[in-house]
Amino acid sequence: MICSQNEIKCYKDFQLTNYNTLKIKSRAKILYIPDNYGELITLFRRNKETLPRVIGNGSNILFSSLGVENPIINTGLMKSYTVAGNIIEVEAGMKVQALSKLAYEKKLSGFEFLIGIPATVGGALYMNAGAHNQTMSDCLSSVKVYDCENNKILTLKKEELEFSYRYSSFKEKPYIILSAKFELKKEIQEVIKARMDENLIFRKNRQPDLTMPNAGSVFKNPTNCELSAGALIDKCGLRGFRIGDCEVWQNHCNFIINKGNATSMDYTSIVFEIYSKVKQKFNVKLEPEIIYIGKMTRDEREKWKILKK
Numbered sequence: 001m002i003c004s005q006n007e008i009k010c011y012k013d014f015q016l017t018n019y020n021t022l023k024i025k026s027r028a029k030i031l032y033i034p035d036n037y038g039e040l041i042t043l044f045r046r047n048k049e050t051l052p053r054v055i056g057n058g059s060n061i062l063f064s065s066l067g068v069e070n071p072i073i074n075t076g077l078m079k080s081y082t083v084a085g086n087i088i089e090v091e092a093g094m095k096v097q098a099l100s101k102l103a104y105e106k107k108l109s110g111f112e113f114l115i116g117i118p119a120t121v122g123g124a125l126y127m128n129a130g131a132h133n134q135t136m137s138d139c140l141s142s143v144k145v146y147d148c149e150n151n152k153i154l155t156l157k158k159e160e161l162e163f164s165y166r167y168s169s170f171k172e173k174p175y176i177i178l179s180a181k182f183e184l185k186k187e188i189q190e191v192i193k194a195r196m197d198e199n200l201i202f203r204k205n206r207q208p209d210l211t212m213p214n215a216g217s218v219f220k221n222p223t224n225c226e227l228s229a230g231a232l233i234d235k236c237g238l239r240g241f242r243i244g245d246c247e248v249w250q251n252h253c254n255f256i257i258n259k260g261n262a263t264s265m266d267y268t269s270i271v272f273e274i275y276s277k278v279k280q281k282f283n284v285k286l287e288p289e290i291i292y293i294g295k296m297t298r299d300e301r302e303k304w305k306i307l308k309k
């Protein structure tokens with residue numbers, strides 16, 4: 001059902017299947033889609049008690065099959081940008097693939113690695129997304145955030161934020177990313193294009209595309225083990241392992257595919273089973289990357305408590 005809160009787009013009892021790349025069927029009690037970050041801040045000021053959850057492209061989110069009570073704010077329309085010399089400033093909802101192409105058009109290097117990642121700028125900063133030895137924070141200068149605890153807009157320099165492997169201090173702070181400023185390097189356009197093409201080819205052979213619904217790498221690669229997460233899972237004999245409609249991808253074991261009607265319970269159970277088998281065989285605790293949003297069953301709550309320890 002479409003509704004409008006002073007012209008800000010909102011939808012009641014909204015089906016979220018197309019708002020997560022895993023294509024889990026879930027319903028949001030209310031979904032807001034602000035046009036710009038001014039509207040996003042207005043939504044936070046109006047919904048103080050219910051604590052909205054901000055999402056980008058939903059490429060690292062597991063929505064509960066029982067639904068989501070808290071309001072959800074999707075940043076997909078917040079995608080304005082400016083380019084001045086080698087500085088690009090973008091709103092949080094811009095897709096990183098569009099950002100990669102924009103940088104290429106402007107003959108700026110630094111975002112070639114983003115070409116195959118189905119994320120928004122906000123989500124990619126929150127996760128410190130990375131590939132091909134580059135991460136989202138590498139070219140970052142500053143981030144404009146809304147501090148929803150203190151109701152303030154702040155501009156934070158990169159040095160004031162902590163970034164490491166798939167980690168940013170946004171995971172610990174009450175900050176909503178509104179926009180970000182990046183400093184890139186001038187480069188010959190053909191060189192940038194060659195890197196982007198190379199990255200896309202690399203991805204094609206090693207990662208499922210979105211015709212096979214997935215949420216990217218399931219686990220971080222462990223730092224205390226020579227083997228990658230995918231290799232550990234493979235060595236446990238879990239290639240093709242299936243629970244409900246969730247299946248470990250045949251071509252690379254660190255991906256789980258939704259074969260049709262997967263639920264959050266299927267996904268939770270398969271992640272937990274993989275975690276348990278790897279821990280038992282190698283004494284390595286794999287850490288899932290995905291962010292769970294919504295009401296959990298008791299079984300899910302118990303499993304995620306162990307998984308996120």
Ligand SMILES: Cc1cc2nc3c(=O)[nH]c(=O)nc-3n(C[C@H](O)[C@H](O)[C@H](O)COP(=O)(O)OP(=O)(O)OC[C@H]3O[C@@H](n4cnc5c(N)ncnc54)[C@H](O)[C@@H]3O)c2cc1C
Binds near residue numbers: 021214
């Ligand atoms: C096919 C595929 C390939 C992938 N390849 C890679 C890869 O190469 N490297 C990699 O690192 N990841 C990869 N991923 C995972 C995923 O794309 C990243 O984790 C990405 O950073 C998530 O961005 P998003 O916009 O989809 O965020 P979402 O999944 O929507 O959200 C992720 C988290 O960010 C928070 N968030 C989103 N926007 C904001 C905001 N504006 N302010 C505050 N918090 C916010 C959300 O609340 C949530 O906690 C891949 C995923 C898929 C499906």
